[in-house]
Amino acid sequence: MSDDNKTNWNDIFQQAVEMPWATLDDEVRRAERIKEIVDEFVASSCEIGQVIVRERLLPVAKRKYKPINVGGVAGGEKFIVNNVLFKFARDYRGMYHGDEYAAKAADNELR
Secondary structure, three states, rough: OOOOOOOOHHHHHHHOOOOOOOHHHHHHHHHHHHHHHHHHHHHHHHHHHHHHHHOOOOOHOOOOOEOOOOOOOOOEEEEOOOOEEEEOOOOOOOOOHHHHHHHHHHHHHHO
């Protein structure tokens, strides 16, 4: 997978979901394609996430993936890589008085 924001995960997934499923063979092909897409998405996202976490203390200029401004500062640094939005919940601006509280706020967003 590339990191140049060209993979349109939603389109790829929708194409797989819309594959024919009239016969058992169709259903198997459709399910295999969906599983393949999910596996690729997870592998790509995990790899990117690991880089973001590993480079968190580097100056922004030296990071592989640069944080972007998508509005607001709550929720931590935001990155769009390979058409996926990553939010790294840490208190890089001192809003939460520590990373632990930033992580709790991010956890509440997921509920």
